[in-house]
Amino acid sequence: MAYDETGRNAPVEPSSGVPAAVLENVFDDPSHGEPGRDRIAVHVVWEFLLLAGLAAVTWRLWQDSADALRGEGLRSLLVNVAGLGLLALAAGLSLRAAAVNLAIGPVGLAAALHFAEQGDRGLREALLPALVVAALGGLALALAVVVLHVPGWAASLAGAAGVIVYIERRTGPVLVQGGGYDPRPNALYFFVGFAAVAVLGGLFGAMRPIRRLVGRFRPVADPARRRGGVAATVTGLALIGSTVLAMLGGLLLAANRSGPLTPATGLDWSVLAVGTATLAGTSAYGRRGGVFGTLFAVSLVAVFLTWAGARGWTISRWALGGAVLGVGLLVTRLVEAFGRPRAAGADAEVLPSGDGTISTGWTLTRPPEPADTWPSVLPLRPSDTPVETWEAPRWESEPRRWDADDR
Numbered sequence: 001m002a003y004d005e006t007g008r009n010a011p012v013e014p015s016s017g018v019p020a021a022v023l024e025n026v027f028d029d030p031s032h033g034e035p036g037r038d039r040i041a042v043h044v045v046w047e048f049l050l051l052a053g054l055a056a057v058t059w060r061l062w063q064d065s066a067d068a069l070r071g072e073g074l075r076s077l078l079v080n081v082a083g084l085g086l087l088a089l090a091a092g093l094s095l096r097a098a099a100v101n102l103a104i105g106p107v108g109l110a111a112a113l114h115f116a117e118q119g120d121r122g123l124r125e126a127l128l129p130a131l132v133v134a135a136l137g138g139l140a141l142a143l144a145v146v147v148l149h150v151p152g153w154a155a156s157l158a159g160a161a162g163v164i165v166y167i168e169r170r171t172g173p174v175l176v177q178g179g180g181y182d183p184r185p186n187a188l189y190f191f192v193g194f195a196a197v198a199v200l201g202g203l204f205g206a207m208r209p210i211r212r213l214v215g216r217f218r219p220v221a222d223p224a225r226r227r228g229g230v231a232a233t234v235t236g237l238a239l240i241g242s243t244v245l246a247m248l249g250g251l252l253l254a255a256n257r258s259g260p261l262t263p264a265t266g267l268d269w270s271v272l273a274v275g276t277a278t279l280a281g282t283s284a285y286g287r288r289g290g291v292f293g294t295l296f297a298v299s300l301v302a303v304f305l306t307w308a309g310a311r312g313w314t315i316s317r318w319a320l321g322g323a324v325l326g327v328g329l330l331v332t333r334l335v336e337a338f339g340r341p342r343a344a345g346a347d348a349e350v351l352p353s354g355d356g357t358i359s360t361g362w363t364l365t366r367p368p369e370p371a372d373t374w375p376s377v378l379p380l381r382p383s384d385t386p387v388e389t390w391e392a393p394r395w396e397s398e399p400r401r402w403d404a405d406d407r
Contacts (some may be wrong), residue, residue: 036206042338043281045291048114050280055304065310073189079256082190084276085298086249089198089270092277092294097206097238098218098286099145099152105270107243107249107260109136113167115254116174116261123181130247137163137242142236149226151238164265173260183255190252193396195295202291203291214238215287229321246273255350271321276301278328283335 058069067073087108094101111130118126137159144155183190204210213345226232250269254261278284279301280293301324308315 007301019367033162037341038211038288039339039342040206040290040334043268043293046281047290047292047296050293050300054300054303057300057307060305061307061407064307068306071185075184076256077302078187078191079183079252080193080306081299081302082187083249083256084251084273084295084302085194085198086245087273088276088280088294088298089201090249091270092280092289093201093238093280094152094156094242094287095244095274095277095282096214096286097152097235098215099235100237100274100284101141101156101239101242101246102153102267102274103137103141103156103160103163104242104246104249104273105268106160106167106266107137108247108253108269109166109264109266110163110167111247112254112261113170113174113251113263116176119181119255119396122354126181130251132237134244134247135240138240139236139276141243144241145239145340146232146236149224149232151223152235156239160265160267160270165369166265167266170263175260176254176257181255182263183252198294198298199292202289202294205289206291211287214331218286221250243368268317271325272301275321275323275325275328279324280328280332281335281341284329284332285336288335288339292326308326346376 062069065073068077087104090101090104094104111134114130115126118129141155141159144150144158145152148155205214213230214234217227218237219225219227276297277294280297281288281290282293283289299321305315305320
């Protein structure tokens with residue numbers, strides 16, 4: 001039976017005698033996070049609770065307003081879920097990359113206002129300019145974050161200020177132009193598309209190589225230390241993608257409205273989107289997240305807003321976003337406490353290389369005593385120690401004869 005360094009049974013590689021758990025993590029780079037596989041059980045438990053909450057709120061909505069869950073009401077609800085889901089995906093993508101994009105709310109509102117003003121010209125004429133501007137704005141934000149290596153929240157807040165200047169050029173509410181695109185006939189396709197992207201993204205993000213690659217920008221020591229070219233590239237692409245997703249979400253929400261759009265900062269949408277992403281189980285520190293959490297959390301928030309409207313309640317997005325974000329921060333604490341690899345908390349010593357630098361993730365337990373504590377020679381017997389007649393001399397240079405004693 002083979003044993004690991006702690007004395008417990010462990011599968012051992014026959015050719016090398018090294019535990020299989022060590023070989024699995026040997027290529028993990030300690031400078032990019034804890035070696036080992038993140039635990040997923042905490043996400044499974046939390047997503048089950050989200051699903052239970054969604055079922056309860058949906059049942060309450062059915063009791064109070066069944067029309068909201070069938071016909072035109074259901075199609076409008078599915079479009080709202082898809083629109084809010086795109087904003088939550090934008091927030092979740094930037095959170096996974098450890099560079100949260102706080103400009104997603106203003107970008108979404110600016111896209112909504114643009115569509116309201118230009119929607120009568122056709123979907124293509126309204127969508128393409130917004131898509132180009134969002135991609136270029138995301139690229140500028142990405143360059144600021146990865147080249148200067150500054151926090152994503154700070155750089156995106158500066159970008160949000162520029163977008164708010166564009167929004168404030170309007171002096172009053174903007175009506176959606178007649179003849180614009182109506183997404184409700186295709187509501188089911190939008191919902192299924194959002195659900196597929198959310199679940200597939202969560203599945204790919206649960207794979208350790210992809211999870212570590214996407215979250216490579218997450219600091220493990222000094223936050224101001226650069227994380228390398230790979231981390232910069234992945235984070236830059238995540239910021240561009242989050243900006244484009246925010247634009248699409250705002251456009252979809254605007255197309256689903258029948259009333260006027262009021263110019264505002266849009267930061268309340270940022271708070272709600274980031275809060276929904278953290279409520280879904282995405283860590284505010286980056287890297288870690290669940291599989292079905294985004295789908296369940298977005299659906300829960302959208303159904304709750306519909307239920308509140310059916311009961312005649314007026315709920316501020318600031319209040320709802322703050323409450324959701326507060327719960328999401330508690331979820332982040334749970335995810336970080338119970339989702340990190342088990343080996344990260346073990347009391348082990350990292351094996352250094354010859355020059356004193358850490359070369360692999362192999363670990364060895366420190367022996368209780370240093371090896372050089374053994375004496376190099378046998379101790380000499382003290383000369384004043386009395387020798388009893390029945391005690392043989394302990395230290396002799398020659399073997400003892402059987403008849404040496406007097407009989």
